[in-house]
Amino acid sequence: MISKSFNLYKLLPWVVTCILLSPIIAIVLSAFVIDDSGSFQHLLDTVLLTYISNTLLLILCVVLFSICFAMPCAWFVACCEFPTRRTLQWVLMLPLAMPPYIIAIVYTDLLDFSGPVQRTLRQLFGWQSANDYYFPDIRTLLGASVILALALFPYLYLLLRGAFLAQSGGLFQAARSLGLSPLRAFWRVSIPLSRSAMAVGISLIAMETLGDFATVNYFAVSTLTTAIYDTWLELGSLTTAAKISSVMLLVLVILISLENYSRRKQKVYQRNGSVSTDIRFVLTGWKKWGALTFTWLLISLSLFIPIAVLLYYAVHYFAESLNDDLINYTINSLWLAFLVAILALAVALVVNFYQRLNPGLGAKSAVRLSSLGYAVPGTVVAIGVLIPLTNIDLWLNDLFISWGLSSLGLVLSGSLFILVLGYLVRFSAIAVGSVDSSLVQVSPSLDLASRTLGHGPAKTIWRVNLPLIKKGLLTAFILVFIEAMKELPAALLLRPFNFETLATYVYQFVSDEMIEYAALPALMIIVLGLIPFIVVNNMLEKRS
Template sequence: MILGLTRSWSLTGYMIAAVIVLPLIALLVQASFPDEAVFSHLFNTVLPTYISNSLLLIVLVGLGSLIIAVPAAWFIARCEFPGRRYFQWLLLLPLAMPAYIVAYVYTDMLDYAGPVQIALRQWFEWSSPHDYYFPSVRSLGGAAIMLSLVLFPYIYLLARTAFMEQSASLLHASRIMGCTPWRSFWRLALPMARPALAVGVALVAMETAADYATVSYFAVPTLTTAVYDTWLGYGSLTAAAKLSAIMLLVIFAMVGVERFARRKQQLFQKQSSLSAADRYSLKGIHAFGAFGYCASLLFAAFVLPFVVLLTYAVDYFDESWNEQFWQYSWNSLYIAVLVSVICLLLSLILMFVRRVSPRPSDNLPSRLSSTGYALPGTVLAIGVLVPLTYLDFAINDIYDWFGARGPGLLFTGSIFAIVFAFVVRFLAISIGSIENSYKRISPSLDMASITMGQQPRQLLTRVHLPLLRKGLLAGALLVFIESMKELPAALLLRPIGFENLATYVFQFVSDEMLEHGALAAIVIVIVGLIPLIYLNRSLEHAS
């Protein structure tokens, strides 16, 4: 800690935090305004359906992801079978696949006119839908399955790490006491992994609550679609803000319930790394079952959708490789790079203040600035629209007062709104990356630098920056990738006529013409694979 840190650094940190939390504050203030017509109509008609569908979808996706992920995590962490080394990172690949693309692929396959039902009618000589029953893919249950296939890696990764970090001596003790692998898993490993599973389920729940594209494609009315439709359909910013506040209440309630449920849970175990000898060696049908489960999960969640995309991209390459594709790719690249640079600079300032300030209160700006990641894209978009709309009106009123023509929608009618929203949402990622890198820098280096007469700015540029290079690169890369993939906020905040790859692909999905946007979708998926390569390296070192 540096006692010579000037107040200007602390003030800068608080100013950054104030700007980042402004959308959340504006949203809550706007939600408190009266809007009797629109919100009362929604409250008396469809709002209960929106809330019940949202809660049911969150529960179904949480349970589905848990059921899918835990067996895979156990097989990888505690069992030895052919292909285990490769499956440990291959099972992370579904994170790179947007859920609405997976939804489109399976809908195209499983609908009445799809190849699956056509084959069934031919085999059994059915002539009409009345001759047989086939579950509807375009339903709340179908949306839950699609989201579970994409989101289960959150739980898988945390559960796998928890299983691997459990004490090997406890496993040996369970073996000595005659526990079968199943009893050892059910009575020992699973209860000890509960905190990690709870965190994973909470992440899945927040991602589910934030999803717009999948539920919109399946025509499942949820709070996310309600916010979007209320703003664009009714034009009521206040009603949209009220719905967004309800979404925030649901998310905070889920996190609160999860923490309350394990408030008294404490776990003490001696840490010891697992070796290959500590794993159950699976043979015969058991090895085939573990391999088959992991292979089937990978095929259903990633391989099949990616192969379909690749086929579409090859077949429609001449139509897709056009000026629009390059323009929208440039739009995505430009925004992602701009957001990455801004997040990197802001998080570096925030974490430097937190690192060197002797005042505990200076930890607050970095913590406040990390709250944006918990906001769903549609909620964040409304929170951004509120202050920027008032600012646009205020600027134009000033111009009118001077008898001049105003600039129009200076902020809400440009990419400024998208960039601002992305920075608010993804700043937490770069903060976390730099924070982890700072933990590896000894405080004695700071003391030595000050002893040698270095000022705070010199300490940052000459000492910290060279040591933070990997953390800065990782943070910028993750922000870049998330900015390329973010859809709900871009849909609500994009200027007229502006498209990026995410909105471009979603328009084709909505029009049942993904074939024409498959090339752009593959670009999004490939970009999303980059962080998984880094995760793969860390997993290989951990195993």
């Protein structure tokens, strides 16, 4: 009995890891499958290189804009003293709760030819048509880059702020004492010491940009993500979609490899310390007003203005928007996000406690492999999940027919099972990382003390470890819940017939240029993301 339980305890983490890795393995294997339809070869001969170049250019532009947005904010909040600094340090994180496609529809509505901005300009200056003046078109690759950067810059801001706070204040003061101005000391000392955090933040932003579908599709920018969506839903070629997904995986591997290669020889040694209040230099005059203007204008563009526009439409079209469909889709989103968060938490507990009870290369490998899904775009995960489950469904149907029974239908690939699995593959890494960061703070001596008192591993986990990491567990649950509420690409590709989430419901109205009816469900997505996000931030502030 003990042997069987021991084998199960050893086997379960690897079973979970293999399930989470199966979509990636399926995508890699699909690269070697011959495409009988010839669709992939046709794409390769015509537009595939354009898709790849657009994708790389989009990533580059989003990263550059994100650096321009995040770096000054992180420096102001971490190393300067000015009014509202304490408020800004957490408000600047809130745009993470804003799906980029919602920001996109708001600014398209505001800045289009028929929008209030251009209409006001025509009334003020007497212009009659678009031929009388020039106004930049937001529905371009550059416009999509700015929109994505407004939604994604908090990733880099959080990491850079943490890096600036962790730096020894004496290094910066030494640079100042050698005659460097604050700006030159920032470029010569603070930025080189924050290179690791910047590389990780840039990688996160690049991966999120690579996986974006709704924004680029709404702006008619052809990328690899839109190619996967069109190939599967319009051409019906799963093999071709899988091959394009393998190209995206290759781009992803190149991005991660470049990030690791750029830091291969970097070693930073500094005395433990932080930027304390007495080291922060006080901004006065035009510098103070410049910092206030930049930070609050950025928050207004990325959060306050989109919410204000959505509130306006939601109030004016409330009666038409509030219907049974909205209520049903809200319930669908809530229970789906709740279920995925619970399952992701279970996965995190299995692999992390396996690592804690069996420290070594094998356990670390299980944790790292189970976390690969978050680095893979949602469209790629969707195709990777579709391939094995569709083949299993076909095999089961053939088996039942050979037994003289009626076919089962698409019991896996055509049900909610595939949607839950796709979300789980995508977001388990968030829970794994959060639980791991909490668990490493629990001293192993507590486990040893529990064992000497006669408690086994299971009772030690239940009585000692879980109570000590309950905040980390709640944080993991909330973060996965927020991401699942916002997820669109995987939901569009994997949802069964007659099943919608708030994200897909909003996207339908966005596709039909009906922002008025998309406003209320979009606000619900934002609110359901903002409230848990604020709760998590307060928990982390209290813990620190």
